[in-house]
Amino acid sequence: MDYKSTLNLPRTEFPMKANLADKEPQILKRWGNLYEKIRELRKGREIFLLHDGPPYANGHIHIGHALNKILKDIINKYNLLTGKDIIYVPGWDCHGLPIERQVEKELKERKIRKEDLPKGEFRKLCRDYANRFVDIQREEFIRLGVIGDWKTPYLTMDPKYEAQEVRELGRFYEKGLAYRSKKPVYWCIYDMTAEAEAEVEYQEKEDPSVYVKFPVTGMKDTYLVIWTTTPWTLPANLGVMVGEDYTYVYFRTTVGTFIVAQELLESFREVTGLDGEVFKKVKGSELVGVSYEHPFVQRSELKDHLSEETLKNMWKVYPSEFVELGTGTGLVHMAPGHGQEDYTVGIRYGLEPYSPLDDSGRFVSPAPDFLLGVRVFDANALIVNLLKEKGYLLHHSKVKHSYPHCWRCKNPVIFRATHQWFIGMEARLNSSTLREVALTEIERVRWIPDYGKNRIKSMVENRPDWCISRQRYWGVPIAVFYCKQCGEVASEKEVFEHVANLIEENEFGADVWFEKDERELLPEGYRCKRCGSAEFKKEEDILDVWFDSGCSHASVIRPLGFDRADMYLEGSDQHRGWFQASLLESVGSYGHAPYKAVLTHGFTVDEKGRKMSKSLGNVVSPQEIIDKYGADILRLWVASEDYSEDVKLGSSILKNLIDDYRKIRNTLRFLLANLYDFDPNRDRVEPNKLHHFDRWMLSYLQGILKEVHRHYSNYVFHRVYHLIRNFCTTTLSSLYLDVLKDRLYVYSPNSWERRSAQTVLYELLIALSTSIAPFLSFTAEEVWEYIRGINPHLEESVFLSEIPKPDEALIDGKLEAEYSKLLKVRDEVLSALEKARKENLIRHPYEAKVYIQTKGELLDLLEKYKDYINFLFTVSQVELDKGGDIVVAGEEVENLTLGVSHAVGKKCPRCWIYYREEEFDGEVCQRCCNALKEMGYVCT
Structure with missing residues (x-):
C-alpha cells in the first residue's frame, strides 16, 4: 500500500512565492470602493479621525512620504480592525514657493520671464502643475496600499478651502490677533520673500x-x-x-x-x-x-x-x-x-527698524x-x-x-525689517494671550513620543510674532483693503465674508482677487469706517503657506462635524511647522487645539545613518522597492522600525525583512494547507473539549492578542512586528506546528485529535491574518480570500473584520504554567538529541528513546502527561527512569538527567514512529491501523 497517499498531507493553492509586485495591483482593483464600503457598513460606530498633513504637490513621492503615509495607514487600519469607523481624507498643499520655483524653471526653459506674464496666467500654470502632481502622487500613495477618500481629497487650492482660509483670517482680524507692522523678519534675498521660522533650517x-x-x-x-x-x-x-x-x-x-x-x-x-x-x-x-x-x-x-x-x-x-x-x-x-x-x-x-536694503538684499539710499x-x-x-x-x-x-538658511533654495537668509502682516503671540484672547492659551492646550494633548510636548512647548514659549505675509503670486491673498485717503484697513466681518463668497463661487478660487478691482471685490456701497471714502487699494501680499495648511482643521475637520481630530501625524520637523501653525490657527479662531494626539516620526537615513542624497548615491525610492519586492515589504519595513528615531533603510535591511516576510507567509500557508477539509461551522471542537496541547496554544494565543492590542494602542508597531515574527518562527513553526504534524497527518480526517488541532489552527489563522493586516495589508487580504474559502460567512475583506479580542474564558493559567515547565524539559531533550545525532546514535528524532530521571513536582508533571510527551518531544519513546547510551545532565532545569538510546522495536512505515512488535497490526502500528480502518482501508 502507498501509505503516503493515506496521510492528511497539507493541501492549498495559496502560493509559497508571494509574487507581490504582480499580485498587489490585482488586490488594489478589488479595493476600488473599499473606503466607501467601510464608511457605509460602519455607519453609527465610534469614529477615529486621523487628519492628513498635506504634502506638497511637487515631484514624485520619496521614501519619507512612504514612511509617513504607511504609518498613518497602519493606525487607521488598526482602528478599523477594532470595529471602529474611520475618516481619512488625504490632502495636498498646493500653494507656495516650491511650486512657483518649478513653474519659473519651466518658464525659463521656454525663455519666458514670470514678470512678463499676467498674474492670473502665472497662477494658472501653478495650478496646472499642482494638479498634475496631485494625480501622480495620488496613484503612488494608493499603490502603497493606503486606504482613504482618494476620490475627493482636500486641496489647499480648492475654492472652498481658500474661501474658508479668508474667513479664518477675518476671525483673527476681528479678534485683534492680526496686525501690520514694519519689523525684522527672516528674508530670503534669492526668493525675495519673507519667511516664517518653520521655513528656515540651520547650516554651518x-x-x-x-x-x-x-x-x-x-x-x-x-x-x-x-x-x-x-x-x-x-x-x-x-x-x-x-x-x-x-x-x-x-x-x-x-x-x-x-x-x-x-x-x-x-x-x-x-x-x-x-x-x-x-x-x-x-x-x-x-x-x-x-x-x-x-x-x-x-x-x-x-x-x-x-x-x-x-x-x-x-x-x-x-x-x-x-x-x-x-x-x-x-x-x-x-x-x-x-x-x-x-x-x-x-x-x-x-529707534525705528531701519534697513536700507531692497528685496534682493542690495543696499539702497541712504546707505553709504x-x-x-x-x-x-x-x-x-x-x-x-x-x-x-x-x-x-x-x-x-x-x-x-x-x-x-532658506529651506527651499538652501541659501543663507537675512533678518530684514519690512512691512508685513503678523499674528501677535501676546495679543489677548479674553483673559489670556494667544501664547498662553496655546501653551495650556499643549498640556492637554497626548504627544507621541512624549518628548514632543517639551519640544513644541519651548518653541511656542520663545517664538516671536508669526509673520503671515509673503511677497509672491501663488497663494491665498491677504484679503484686506487700505483706504487711499486715510490708510484705514477695511476689517469688518462683512468684508472678509464677501471676499470669501466671491472666491468660493469662482471656478479658480482666489484668482478672483487678482482679476477684479477693488470696487468689484468690496461689498456694494462700502465706505471707509473712519473717513467715509470709497477709494481703496487692495493688499498685494499672499498668506504664508503655513497659514494655508494650518487652516486645514477649519476646512476639513469642522465641515465633517468635529471640532478636533483624534490624531495629527507627521515628521518631527513639524513641531515648528504644521503642528504649530495648526495649533496657533485653531487656538486663535476657536480657543483650543485641533488635535487630541500628535505622533511624530524621524527621518529616513541609510544603513550608516547618513541622510539620503543623490550625491552620496544612497537614495532609495519607494517605487524601486515596490517594483522589485512589492509594497508589503515596504510596509513591513515601516512596521519593523522604531519610528521615534531616524529610520534606516538599505539593501541588508531589506534582505532581512524579506526573510522575515517569508517566515510569516509560510506560517500562514501551513495553517491554510491544513484546513482544506475543515468547516468551522461543522467541525469546530468546543474549547473545554480540546486536546490539552491545543488548549495550551489557545490560552497562549490570548496573551499574544493582548500584547498585539497593547502595542498597537501605544503606537509601538515594531513591537507588534517582533511579537508576530517571533510567534510565527519560534512558538509556532519550531514548536506547536512541528509537534502538531503527527496529529494532523496520521489520524483519520474526522478524528477528534485532528479536529481539535484544526480548531486551533483556524483560530490562529484568523488572529494572525487580522493582526498583520495593518502593515502586511496585501498579504492579509490575499490570505483572507483563502480563509473565505474555508468559511464563506466571513466578511468580504479582512478590513471589514476585526482582530479578535483576548478572551479571558480561554486563558488557562495552570495549564500554561505546566506547559512552561514541560517546554523547558523539551529544550533539554532537544539538546541531548543533537548530541546523540552528532555521535551517530540517531539520524532522526523518531529514532530515539529518551530516558528522563528527575523527582518531585517535575516527575509528577511528566507522569501526568506521560501518554503525550513523546509526541511533544518528537521522539518515539520516553521512559521516566535512568538509562541511555548517552547520558547528559540538564543545563537549565535542576535535578534533571537525560539519556538517549536508539528506539526499540521497528519503524511504522506510515507514521515513522518506532513501536514494539506487539504494537503492530500487520505492516503498520495499531494507531495507524485504526486510522486506516476509519478511512475505509484494510490493514495488511
Missing part, C-alpha cells in the same frame, strides 16, 4: 568675525568695542546694548582706551593682541546714555530718511536683557532693522555710496576694508557658525 556658514571700535562722544581716544559676524548690518547701526548688571572696564592701551565687559577682557586681549591696564570699572547701567559716533555713517546722510525721534535717540548706549557674556565684548551692536532682539530694544527706546547696489554678503569685505582704512578695525578673522 563661514562669516567674518570683527572687533570694531566706536568713538565715544566727548572722550578723546575712548571707544566702545563691539563684536559682530555680520559687518553688513553696521550701516543700519542705531545703538549699542549693554547688560545693566554686568561690570565693564576701561582698558587703557597705547592706541586708545577700550570699554569691554570685565569677564571678556582676557579673551579680548588674546584676540586683539593689545596690552594695557584697567583704570576704571563701571556697571553697565552707568554706561547707559553714553553717546558715540558711527565709524563710517554721517548723521547728515540720514536726516531726511529717519524720524525725528530716531535721529534724537540713535548712537547711544541702551540697556538690554539680551546681552550675554559667552563671546564678544559684552557690548552688542544694535540694528533694529536686522534683528528681533535689536528691534525689541529699539522700539522700547524710540560705496555700498549702493551691493548685495549684503558681498558688502562684508568692503565694510571690513573701510574699517581697516579708517582705523576702526581692531581684529578680523573668519568664524564658522550655525546660520539660518
Whole structure:
C-alpha cells in the first residue's frame, strides 16, 4: 500500500512565492470602493479621525512620504480592525514657493520671464502643475496600499478651502490677533520673500568675525568695542546694548582706551593682541546714555530718511536683557532693522527698524555710496576694508557658525525689517494671550513620543510674532483693503465674508482677487469706517503657506462635524511647522487645539545613518522597492522600525525583512494547507473539549492578542512586528506546528485529535491574518480570500473584520504554567538529541528513546502527561527512569538527567514512529491501523 497517499498531507493553492509586485495591483482593483464600503457598513460606530498633513504637490513621492503615509495607514487600519469607523481624507498643499520655483524653471526653459506674464496666467500654470502632481502622487500613495477618500481629497487650492482660509483670517482680524507692522523678519534675498521660522533650517556658514571700535562722544581716544559676524548690518547701526548688571572696564592701551565687559577682557586681549591696564570699572547701567559716533555713517546722510525721534535717540548706549557674556565684548551692536532682539530694544527706546536694503538684499539710499547696489554678503569685505582704512578695525578673522538658511533654495537668509502682516503671540484672547492659551492646550494633548510636548512647548514659549505675509503670486491673498485717503484697513466681518463668497463661487478660487478691482471685490456701497471714502487699494501680499495648511482643521475637520481630530501625524520637523501653525490657527479662531494626539516620526537615513542624497548615491525610492519586492515589504519595513528615531533603510535591511516576510507567509500557508477539509461551522471542537496541547496554544494565543492590542494602542508597531515574527518562527513553526504534524497527518480526517488541532489552527489563522493586516495589508487580504474559502460567512475583506479580542474564558493559567515547565524539559531533550545525532546514535528524532530521571513536582508533571510527551518531544519513546547510551545532565532545569538510546522495536512505515512488535497490526502500528480502518482501508 502507498501509505503516503493515506496521510492528511497539507493541501492549498495559496502560493509559497508571494509574487507581490504582480499580485498587489490585482488586490488594489478589488479595493476600488473599499473606503466607501467601510464608511457605509460602519455607519453609527465610534469614529477615529486621523487628519492628513498635506504634502506638497511637487515631484514624485520619496521614501519619507512612504514612511509617513504607511504609518498613518497602519493606525487607521488598526482602528478599523477594532470595529471602529474611520475618516481619512488625504490632502495636498498646493500653494507656495516650491511650486512657483518649478513653474519659473519651466518658464525659463521656454525663455519666458514670470514678470512678463499676467498674474492670473502665472497662477494658472501653478495650478496646472499642482494638479498634475496631485494625480501622480495620488496613484503612488494608493499603490502603497493606503486606504482613504482618494476620490475627493482636500486641496489647499480648492475654492472652498481658500474661501474658508479668508474667513479664518477675518476671525483673527476681528479678534485683534492680526496686525501690520514694519519689523525684522527672516528674508530670503534669492526668493525675495519673507519667511516664517518653520521655513528656515540651520547650516554651518563661514562669516567674518570683527572687533570694531566706536568713538565715544566727548572722550578723546575712548571707544566702545563691539563684536559682530555680520559687518553688513553696521550701516543700519542705531545703538549699542549693554547688560545693566554686568561690570565693564576701561582698558587703557597705547592706541586708545577700550570699554569691554570685565569677564571678556582676557579673551579680548588674546584676540586683539593689545596690552594695557584697567583704570576704571563701571556697571553697565552707568554706561547707559553714553553717546558715540558711527565709524563710517554721517548723521547728515540720514536726516531726511529717519524720524525725528530716531535721529534724537540713535548712537547711544541702551540697556538690554539680551546681552550675554559667552563671546564678544559684552557690548552688542544694535540694528533694529536686522534683528528681533535689536528691534525689541529699539522700539522700547524710540529707534525705528531701519534697513536700507531692497528685496534682493542690495543696499539702497541712504546707505553709504560705496555700498549702493551691493548685495549684503558681498558688502562684508568692503565694510571690513573701510574699517581697516579708517582705523576702526581692531581684529578680523573668519568664524564658522550655525546660520539660518532658506529651506527651499538652501541659501543663507537675512533678518530684514519690512512691512508685513503678523499674528501677535501676546495679543489677548479674553483673559489670556494667544501664547498662553496655546501653551495650556499643549498640556492637554497626548504627544507621541512624549518628548514632543517639551519640544513644541519651548518653541511656542520663545517664538516671536508669526509673520503671515509673503511677497509672491501663488497663494491665498491677504484679503484686506487700505483706504487711499486715510490708510484705514477695511476689517469688518462683512468684508472678509464677501471676499470669501466671491472666491468660493469662482471656478479658480482666489484668482478672483487678482482679476477684479477693488470696487468689484468690496461689498456694494462700502465706505471707509473712519473717513467715509470709497477709494481703496487692495493688499498685494499672499498668506504664508503655513497659514494655508494650518487652516486645514477649519476646512476639513469642522465641515465633517468635529471640532478636533483624534490624531495629527507627521515628521518631527513639524513641531515648528504644521503642528504649530495648526495649533496657533485653531487656538486663535476657536480657543483650543485641533488635535487630541500628535505622533511624530524621524527621518529616513541609510544603513550608516547618513541622510539620503543623490550625491552620496544612497537614495532609495519607494517605487524601486515596490517594483522589485512589492509594497508589503515596504510596509513591513515601516512596521519593523522604531519610528521615534531616524529610520534606516538599505539593501541588508531589506534582505532581512524579506526573510522575515517569508517566515510569516509560510506560517500562514501551513495553517491554510491544513484546513482544506475543515468547516468551522461543522467541525469546530468546543474549547473545554480540546486536546490539552491545543488548549495550551489557545490560552497562549490570548496573551499574544493582548500584547498585539497593547502595542498597537501605544503606537509601538515594531513591537507588534517582533511579537508576530517571533510567534510565527519560534512558538509556532519550531514548536506547536512541528509537534502538531503527527496529529494532523496520521489520524483519520474526522478524528477528534485532528479536529481539535484544526480548531486551533483556524483560530490562529484568523488572529494572525487580522493582526498583520495593518502593515502586511496585501498579504492579509490575499490570505483572507483563502480563509473565505474555508468559511464563506466571513466578511468580504479582512478590513471589514476585526482582530479578535483576548478572551479571558480561554486563558488557562495552570495549564500554561505546566506547559512552561514541560517546554523547558523539551529544550533539554532537544539538546541531548543533537548530541546523540552528532555521535551517530540517531539520524532522526523518531529514532530515539529518551530516558528522563528527575523527582518531585517535575516527575509528577511528566507522569501526568506521560501518554503525550513523546509526541511533544518528537521522539518515539520516553521512559521516566535512568538509562541511555548517552547520558547528559540538564543545563537549565535542576535535578534533571537525560539519556538517549536508539528506539526499540521497528519503524511504522506510515507514521515513522518506532513501536514494539506487539504494537503492530500487520505492516503498520495499531494507531495507524485504526486510522486506516476509519478511512475505509484494510490493514495488511
